[in-house]
Amino acid sequence: MGKRVALTGNEATALAMRxxxxxxxxxxxxxxxxxxxxxxxxxVADGQVKTEFVTVESEHSAMSATVGAAAAGARxxxxxxxxxxxxxxxxxxxxxxxxxxxxxxxxxxALSAPxxxxxxxxxxxxxxxSGWIQLYSENAxxxxxxxxxxxxxxxxxxxxxxxxxxQDGFITSHGLDSIEILEDAEVQRFIGELKPSYPLLDPExxxxxxxxxxxxxxxxxxxxxxxxMKNALRVIPEVAAxxxxxxxxxxxxxxxxxLDDAEIGLVALNSSAGTIKAEIDELRxxxxxxxxxxxxxxxxxxxxxxxxxxxxxxxxGVLDRADSFSxxxxxxFTEIRSALYGAQIPxxxxxxxxxxxxxxxxxxGNIVEKLAKVARDGKVEEPITYYGVRE
Amino acid sequence: MPTLKEISGRPEILAPGxxxxxxCGAPVVVRQIMKALRxxxxxxxxxxxxxxxxxxxxxxxxxxxxxxIHNAFENAAATLSGVxxxxxxxxxxxxxxxxxxxxxxxxxxxxxxxGLQSLSGAMERGHKMVYVCYDNGAYMNTGIQRSSATPLxxxxxxxxxxxVIPGKTRPRKDLTEIMAAHNxxxxxxxxxxxxxxxxxKVRKALDADGPAFINALAPCPRGWRYDSxxxxxxxxxxxxxxxxxxxEVVDGKVKVTVKPREKKPVRAFLxxxxxxxxxxxxxxxRIIDEIQAIVDAKWANLLARSEQA
Numbered sequence: 001m002g003k004r005v006a007l008t009g010n011e012a013t014a015l016a017m018r019x020x021x022x023x024x025x026x027x028x029x030x031x032x033x034x035x036x037x038x039x040x041x042x043x044v045a046d047g048q049v050k051t052e053f054v055t056v057e058s059e060h061s062a063m064s065a066t067v068g069a070a071a072a073g074a075r076x077x078x079x080x081x082x083x084x085x086x087x088x089x090x091x092x093x094x095x096x097x098x099x100x101x102x103x104x105x106x107x108x109x110a111l112s113a114p115x116x117x118x119x120x121x122x123x124x125x126x127x128x129x130s131g132w133i134q135l136y137s138e139n140a141x142x143x144x145x146x147x148x149x150x151x152x153x154x155x156x157x158x159x160x161x162x163x164x165x166x167q168d169g170f171i172t173s174h175g176l177d178s179i180e181i182l183e184d185a186e187v188q189r190f191i192g193e194l195k196p197s198y199p200l201l202d203p204e205x206x207x208x209x210x211x212x213x214x215x216x217x218x219x220x221x222x223x224x225x226x227x228x229m230k231n232a233l234r235v236i237p238e239v240a241a242x243x244x245x246x247x248x249x250x251x252x253x254x255x256x257x258x259l260d261d262a263e264i265g266l267v268a269l270n271s272s273a274g275t276i277k278a279e280i281d282e283l284r285x286x287x288x289x290x291x292x293x294x295x296x297x298x299x300x301x302x303x304x305x306x307x308x309x310x311x312x313x314x315x316x317g318v319l320d321r322a323d324s325f326s327x328x329x330x331x332x333f334t335e336i337r338s339a340l341y342g343a344q345i346p347x348x349x350x351x352x353x354x355x356x357x358x359x360x361x362x363x364x365g366n367i368v369e370k371l372a373k374v375a376r377d378g379k380v381e382e383p384i385t386y387y388g389v390r391e
Numbered sequence: 392m393p394t395l396k397e398i399s400g401r402p403e404i405l406a407p408g409x410x411x412x413x414x415c416g417a418p419v420v421v422r423q424i425m426k427a428l429r430x431x432x433x434x435x436x437x438x439x440x441x442x443x444x445x446x447x448x449x450x451x452x453x454x455x456x457x458x459x460i461h462n463a464f465e466n467a468a469a470t471l472s473g474v475x476x477x478x479x480x481x482x483x484x485x486x487x488x489x490x491x492x493x494x495x496x497x498x499x500x501x502x503x504x505x506g507l508q509s510l511s512g513a514m515e516r517g518h519k520m521v522y523v524c525y526d527n528g529a530y531m532n533t534g535i536q537r538s539s540a541t542p543l544x545x546x547x548x549x550x551x552x553x554x555v556i557p558g559k560t561r562p563r564k565d566l567t568e569i570m571a572a573h574n575x576x577x578x579x580x581x582x583x584x585x586x587x588x589x590x591x592k593v594r595k596a597l598d599a600d601g602p603a604f605i606n607a608l609a610p611c612p613r614g615w616r617y618d619s620x621x622x623x624x625x626x627x628x629x630x631x632x633x634x635x636x637x638x639e640v641v642d643g644k645v646k647v648t649v650k651p652r653e654k655k656p657v658r659a660f661l662x663x664x665x666x667x668x669x670x671x672x673x674x675x676x677r678i679i680d681e682i683q684a685i686v687d688a689k690w691a692n693l694l695a696r697s698e699q700a
C-alpha cells in the first residue's frame with residue numbers, strides 16, 4: 001500500500017472516482033471542475049470503469065439525473081463548481097431530503113456577479129443549509145482521502161445523506177501535489193457494496209419516491225433528516241478511524257495545528273490553512289504563541305468539539321473566504337461564535353481572498369499581529385474587517 | 392391493434408382513489424398509456440410536478456402500483472434519464488434482472504415551458520424512455536395560468552380577457568414538431584377519444600430503439616370551462632376539427648393516423664369551451680379566423696408530408 005504519485009487536486013479527485021467506480025456519473029463541465037469530468041470521460045472511453053456516464057445538458061440536470069440514479073439503487077456521483085452548484089440548487093435540497101447517498105466533489109469558486117473563475121467559498125457556503133454533509137480539503141491528499149471516506153459516510157444506514165467534498169479552485173485543483181494513493185482493490189474493499197434502501201428498480205417492491213407531503217407529515221420527515229445529520233457526527237469519526245487503519249492518515253472533525261498551547265488562534269478552511277501553518281512555524285520561532293484550527297467537517301457542525309478546542313485561547317481570528325452579507329460577518333465566523341456562546345473570548349472575522357485574491361504568509365502574519373494587539377489591549381475596535389481590501 | 396376487451400383486461404397501474412378532478416383528462420390518458428404495457432414488463436414512472444403528481448401521491452398514500460419518482464417541476468426527463476442509466480449499469484453488472492420500461496409524465500407547463508431543456512437533453516442523449524406530455528393547455532395545477540401550449544385567444548388567469556387585450560395574444564408552440572426535429576425514433580400525437588390509436592402508438596413508443604415522445608391531449612374541465620362529462624367529446628372535437636391532429640413521426644417519416652371523415656370548422660371546438668367565449672363577440676371574430684388559418688396550414692402541411700396510407 002501507499003504508492004506516492006504527483007497529482008493535481010482534480011487528478012486526485014478523478015482518480016478517487018475511478019477507484020470508487022460508481023454505477024452512474026452524471027456531470028456537466030464548469031471551470032475549475034472541468035478536468036475532473038474530462039479525466040473521468042477518458043476512464044469511461046478506455047473501459048476502466050463500469051460507470052454509465054450521463055453527459056447532461058446542465059448542472060440542474062446533472063443533479064436531477066444523479067438523484068434518479070441514486071433512487072434507482074445505483075451508486076451515483078456528480079461534480080461541480082460555483083454557478084453549476086447554484087444552478088443545481090433546487091435539486092441539491094431534494095437530494096438531501098430524499099436521503100440519497102450521493103457524493104459530489106465541489107471545486108470552490110466565487111459566485112457571480114461579477115463573474116470570476118477563481119477560488120472563494122461563496123458557492124458551498126451558500127449550500128451549507130441544504131442538508132448535505134460538507135467536508136473541506138486543504139490539499140490534493142485530503143481531497144482524495146475525503147472523497148473515499150465520503151462514500152462510506154453517505155451510505156451508512158444511520159446517515160443516508162449526500163456529501164460534498166470541497167477543495168479550492170485552481171489553488172488546489174490545478175496545483176501539482178505529491179500524494180499517497182491506495183490500490184484500486186483497497187478502495188473497493190474499504191467502500192464495500194452499496195446496499196440501496198427502497199430502490200426504484202426492485203420489481204417485487206414498487207416504491208413511490210417524492211410524494212406530496214403536507215402539514216400532517218412534513219415536520220416529522222424534516223426531524224428525521226436532522227437526526228441523520230446528528231448521526232453523521234458519530235459516523236464520520238468511525239469511518240475516519242477505519243481509514244486511518246488502512247492508510248495511517250488520521251482525520252478528525254478538524255485539524256489542530258500547534259493549537260493546544262497557543263494563545264492566539266486562527267480558524268481557516270482549505271488551502272489557506274497550509275499557508276497559515278507555514279507562517280505559524282515562523283512566528284513560533286520568534287516566540288509568538290499562535291495556532292490554527294482547520295475545520296474539515298462543516299456540516300454537521302461539531303459545535304461541542306469546536307468549543308472545547310478553542311476555549312483556552314485569548315483571542316480568535318476567523319478567516320472567511322465568503323461573505324454572508326448579513327452585515328454581521330461571514331458564515332464561518334457566525335458558526336464559531338455560536339459554538340463559543342457565553343465564552344469571554346474576543347472573536348474577530350477577517351473576510352479575505354474573495355474571487356481568488358491571493359493569500360500569503362505575510363497576510364497571515366499581518367492578521368496574527370492584529371490579533372496579538374487585541375490580546376494585549378483586551379479591546380476590539382472592529383470585529384469584522386475585509387482583509388486587504390482597497391477602501 | 393388491441394381490442395377493447397384485451398385492453399380492459401390488462402392491469403390498472405393507476406389505482407382508483409386519487410384526487411384528480413372529475414372529468415380530468417390526465418388520469419384517462421395515464422390509464423390508457425399504461426394499458427400498452429405487457430404483463431411481463433415492469434415500469435418506472437417519472438412525474439413532473441403538476442396536477443397528476445400532487446393528486447396521486449398524497450403521503451402516506453399512493454395511486455401508483457409501479458415504482459414512481461417525483462423530483463421537481465422541470466426535471467422529469469433528466470431524473471428518469473438517471474434512473475434509466477442506473478438500469479443499464481445495474482443490468483450490465485447482473486445486479487438487476489427484470490425487464491423495465493421508463494415512462495415520464497409531465498403537463499404542458501412542465502414540458503413545453505420549464506422542462507423543455509431537460510427533455511431536449513434526455514432525448515438527444517438517447518435514453519430509452521417514453522416521455523408523455525399530458526397537454527391541457529395551461530398551468531392548471533396553480534390555477535389556469537397561460538403556458539406556451541395555451542392556444543391563441545384563450546382566456547387564462549395570466550392572459551385574461553380585458554378591456555384592451557382579448558386573451559392570449561400568441562399562438563401555441565408546436566412541441567410535437569420540436570421533438571420530431573430531435574430525430575428520435577418515435578414521436579406521436581394522441582388523444583384519449585381515440586384509445587385504439589393511442590394504445591397502438593404507445594406500444595410503438597415502448598418498442599422503439601431509443602427515446603420516444605408522445606403528446607397527449609388531456610382536456611381540463613375547469614380550465615377549458617365545459618361540463619366534466621364532456622372530456623372525451625372535447626378530444627373528439629379537437630381531432631375532428633384538426634386542432635389536434637393524430638399523427639406519428641417514425642424515424643423522420645410523418646404519418647397521419649386518423650383522418651376525420653369531414654373536417655369540421657374550428658369554431659365547433661372553440662364554441663364548446665368557456666375559455667374561448669369572448670372570441671364570438673364581433674370585435675374578436677378575426678381571432679377565430681386566425682386560429683382557423685393556423686389549423687388549416689398545419690393540417691395541409693401534415694397531409695403533404697404524410698405517407699399515403
